[in-house]
Amino acid sequence: MAHDHSHLDPIDVRVRALESLLVEKGYVEPAALDAIVDTYENQVGPKNGATVVARAWCDDSYRAWLQSDADAAIASLGFTGRQGEHMVVVENTAEMHNMVVCTLCSCYPWPVLGLPPSWYKSPAYRSRAVIDPAGVLADFGVTLPEGMDIRVWDSTAEVRYLVLPRRPDGTENLSESELATLVTRDSMIGTGLALNPDEATA
Amino acid sequence: MNGPHDMGGQQNFGPVDATEKPPFSADWERKAFALTLGMGAAKAWNLDISRFARETLPPAQYLSSSYFEIWHAALCKLMLERGLVTEAELEAGAVLTPALDVPGPLKAEDVAAVMRRGGPVDRPAPAAAAFSVGDRVRARNHHPSTHTRLPLYVRGHEGIVERVHGCHVFPDSNALGQGENPTWLYNVRFEGRDLWGDDGSARCVNVDCWEPYLERV
16 A cells, blocks of 8 residues: 555654644744754764774873773863763773663763664663673674673663774774774674774775 | 663563664654753753653553654653643644743754753762772662662672762652752672573673662672
8 A cells, every 4th residue: 555645654743743832832942953953963973982992092091091081081082962971981802892781771972972773772682781792792793702701881870881892903004093994883882893904995 | 660661681572673774764753852852951850850751651652662752752741741731732733821931941052062061960979988899789679669770680689889980960869859869879790690690691780870779798
């Protein structure tokens, strides 16, 4: 049956009605709503986090600063704001892989990663990450080396966690901006790893 | 509240669909997001009240709604509870009653600054912290019917304090409109084996816990 586009979905109608009410009553400004959407749809995203990670890979003193005072270290690159007021950076090692979840809602570090991907907000991810992170990684096609442990961070407060992935081998000669292209959003949540240079150009 | 939102460790939700999708799948999702942030920025309520409004949707509705449907339903509930809109207005899509005052409607020119500033929740400490790094603690086996951020899956389990975050707004009281009640916040490491026996694959799970959630072992 052809979908008739002259009829909006019921939820679409309800949200439009709510919006016009709130605007007409003066509770919200249409231009402010547009600016909110523009901020998070177009301006803030995982490139910010990738900049942080690449800097940490290149600069040991910056990496140490991230560990001791992530708020200041991240703010020094210009990334601050809502849902990133209290940051902690957790570093992957040869022994431990880190993964971040919010089992209770969808807490996520917006200033460095943008809005969460839909899977991050899904019951499947929220329920399983804490009990079976290896199974979640398998859903993402990721297999960790034998014997590597997984630590899961459940974002239950206003503290937001950013994973510092391991720097891929064979990247000694890459510049900081080239390294940033290897840092995927998922590698900073812990459902992925940083790309190898051949994967990045593939 | 032991609600449907408290999902950690639940099973049978299927595999994670890692397919890449845009942040908003339809324009109404964009609107629901912006309206929620806009009313939050206007300080019509606080973040904890907003979370509790989502968690207290009827469980069957919560579990069968999409993410932004939950946001929209909670936003309507919050507006109705405060008389900011009426059922008749939502039905008619037209203004039928005078507007009420909200503390600070967000101006377009202030959006960038407000979003960049965010809303830090650390506060001066009214008392010394009860626990320090390395202390062995137990997550309390409590079941308040009001808002709490202590997930079910750690309650009654022992862990180790790994970090003292500082003194933060206490969501359990803030969600009830009973004030910020600044309370010490800790990061506690729970061993995966303690939480899940042989049936888990996490070496450990770290959870942020406010002081009243914990007791010394």
